[in-house]
Amino acid sequence: TNLRELGLMRSVGMSAMDTIVATTKVAAECLGWQDKVGTVEAGKLADVIVTKTDPLANVKSLEDVNNIGLVVKDGRVVKNIL
Structure with a gap:
């Protein structure tokens, strides 16, 4: 899972920010999906x-x-306890 990957990346010395970027932005770039997902931007x-x-x-x-x-998720609030 992505959460497990975050922990593994942290355990080998990656910063918390680098691990989050790797599992979002960089992953989208590797898959060629950077125009659709990976960062929070208008139209994505x-x-x-x-x-x-x-x-x-x-x-x-x-x-x-x-x-x-x-x-x-998918534009719908599925949990809100704020």
């Missing part, structure tokens, strides 16, 4: 989560479902 598709804590301070915080305050 995006699933979005909002966390209660800063995932850059602790990527593992993304594993805690209680830390996820908002989930938007």
Whole structure:
């Protein structure tokens, strides 16, 4: 899963920001999908989560479902406890 990949990348010394960019922007570029996904920009598709804590301070915080305050998938809010 992407979450497992984030942990593995952190364990080999990548910064939290680099791991998030690698699993979003860089992954889209590798697949040739950068015009459609990978970054949050007008006209692109995006699933979005909002966390209660800063995932850059602790990527593992993304594993805690209680830390996820908002989930938007396919343009629909599927979780909102903010």
